[in-house]
Amino acid sequence: MSDQASVLAERCSAALHAHDYCAQAMGMSIVEVGPGHAVLRMCVRKDMLNGHATAHGGMLFSLADTAFAHACNSHNRRTMASAASIEFVHPAVEGDVLLATARCVQQGRRSGVYDISVCRDDGTTIALFRGRSLSTDQPVLEE
Amino acid sequence: MSDQASVLAERCSAALHAHDYCAQAMGMSIVEVGPGHAVLRMCVRKDMLNGHATAHGGMLFSLADTAFAHACNSHNRRTMASAASIEFVHPAVEGDVLLATARCVQQGRRSGVYDISVCRDDGTTIALFRGRSLSTDQPVLEE
Amino acid sequence: MSDQASVLAERCSAALHAHDYCAQAMGMSIVEVGPGHAVLRMCVRKDMLNGHATAHGGMLFSLADTAFAHACNSHNRRTMASAASIEFVHPAVEGDVLLATARCVQQGRRSGVYDISVCRDDGTTIALFRGRSLSTDQPVLEE
Amino acid sequence: MSDQASVLAERCSAALHAHDYCAQAMGMSIVEVGPGHAVLRMCVRKDMLNGHATAHGGMLFSLADTAFAHACNSHNRRTMASAASIEFVHPAVEGDVLLATARCVQQGRRSGVYDISVCRDDGTTIALFRGRSLSTDQPVLEE
Numbered sequence A, B, C, D: 001m002s003d004q005a006s007v008l009a010e011r012c013s014a015a016l017h018a019h020d021y022c023a024q025a026m027g028m029s030i031v032e033v034g035p036g037h038a039v040l041r042m043c044v045r046k047d048m049l050n051g052h053a054t055a056h057g058g059m060l061f062s063l064a065d066t067a068f069a070h071a072c073n074s075h076n077r078r079t080m081a082s083a084a085s086i087e088f089v090h091p092a093v094e095g096d097v098l099l100a101t102a103r104c105v106q107q108g109r110r111s112g113v114y115d116i117s118v119c120r121d122d123g124t125t126i127a128l129f130r131g132r133s134l135s136t137d138q139p140v141l142e143e
Helices: A003-019 A021-025 A057-072 B003-017 B021-025 B058-071 C003-019 C021-025 C055-072 D005-019 D023-024 D058-074
Strands: A029-034 A036-041 A079-088 A095-105 A111-120 A123-135 B029-034 B038-044 B081-086 B096-105 B111-120 B125-135 C030-032 C037-043 C081-088 C098-108 C111-120 C126-136 D029-034 D039-044 D079-086 D097-107 D111-120 D125-136
Touching: A003 A021, A003 A029, A021 A057, A021 A123, A029 A057, A036 A057, A057 A079, A057 A095, A057 A111, A057 A123, A057 B058, A057 B081, A079 B058, A079 D125, A095 A123, A095 D125, A123 D079, A123 D097, B003 D111, B021 B038, B021 B058, B029 B058, B038 B058, B038 B111, B058 B096, B058 B111, B058 B125, B081 C126, B096 B125, B096 C126, B111 D023, B111 D058, B125 C081, B125 C098, B125 C126, C003 C021, C003 C030, C003 C055, C021 C055, C030 C055, C030 D058, C037 C055, C055 C081, C055 C098, C055 C111, C055 C126, C055 D058, C055 D079, C081 D029, C081 D058, C098 C126, D005 D023, D005 D029, D005 D058, D039 D058, D058 D079, D058 D097, D058 D111, D058 D125, D097 D125
Parallel strands: none
Antiparallel strands: A029 A036, A036 A095, A079 A123, A079 B081, A095 A111, A111 A123, B029 B038, B038 B096, B081 B125, B096 B111, B111 B125, C030 C037, C037 C098, C081 C126, C081 D079, C098 C111, C111 C126, D029 D039, D039 D097, D079 D125, D097 D111, D111 D125
């Protein structure tokens, strides 16, 4: 990938994150981003636990979905998720540090498929997410 | 459904919600619960928005997933989500009041399938969620 | 629904089936079709079994997918499946008569969501299918 | 992987295929199989076309599902699909030669997640399949 594409991906990511109040409130940080891929980090807090004392499925989904957004908006085309599925593999608990790694599996003219894995920092797979994206003709970055 | 089953569903729901710090932090309330079904309510706050200024997919998923949990734990068997899929139909925005309605489509000995719709209070469909559950042999309620 | 819409649905269905060599080869028959819904019937043959001596998942999917096609093409707009998921609930065996019932859950301008249940003729649920459709601007019926 | 594991995978695959009347009727051949992975080949015939003159989604699913079966049964534990999702990327037409490549993404004690890509022999992605497996305690091979 060219440096130009990498710089564009980083600018789109920064623009997204600046208005992503949800990701900010959840304490997500962007570890790495590039054309079609992204890595995000989040620590499981007490207010992210469900009634079974494990990380709420919605919190795992939110992390994966945000990594997906950074990956699929990296070419400066405003892109939304149209659908997603998630497989819960292993429960996460309070204090766990999670990494979501998103990669583009397939990108067509408008729709794409992205795979995101959510792992604990010791490498244990927590969840597997697959998202379908739909791109608009609008840019992510304002001129 | 008997009154007894309804009472049990309400007790399981209350026990779940008491420890569901995530649902509490998101301001979810339980509108209705019964054997195999549940209705939850949540208002979209600013800290639930993504970088496109709409409700974060993860927040819609969290609401649906929580309604799913109340429906599939209603028979006093500790039950987890093993997988889920979501279709995003219409964006929600700040201030929208959302209702997630969960119903059991199929319940086997251990695994079940539940459908959850997320609608705005004017009836507009926001998202459609389908979850697969896996039941343990443990009760939800402590003796 | 008006009679006109029902007649249109039946004409679209007949046009689809006339060229659906796969559905014909599998012995599917159209039990009922209307605007946004369809019921198809198929008997599980020996050449539809997998290595575990049960109906091949692909054969159950094919039946559901075909019912989906009849339901989502019923308004005379050429419509394709963009994605689908299936939950396998109960195995089917040779000789089982299966009914796939498709209904529209949500239909937007271009994309829609349809639910299809596959049941044995005694009412046992065999599989649950959810499909996402994408409509073109072309008609199903040639003028 | 040891030679022993590879030999076992091939024996399980041969045993499955010998009774997979559906895969045989569809003309599938096993190109390669090993522990947790498999590659299958199929040519799109006229009796695999749908009403839009493209390969029926159910036929693409059947090919992917069969590759999935060979991959997840490769350790001599009888394993079934509990659920699957498929994304349709590009239509296939009569005469296309398709390859389905299955790989294990995650395997737990009983349940696993497998990804299968269906590509045309020129490398074009036709469909992406993700399957969830459930293993029994029974062997694939009879003693």
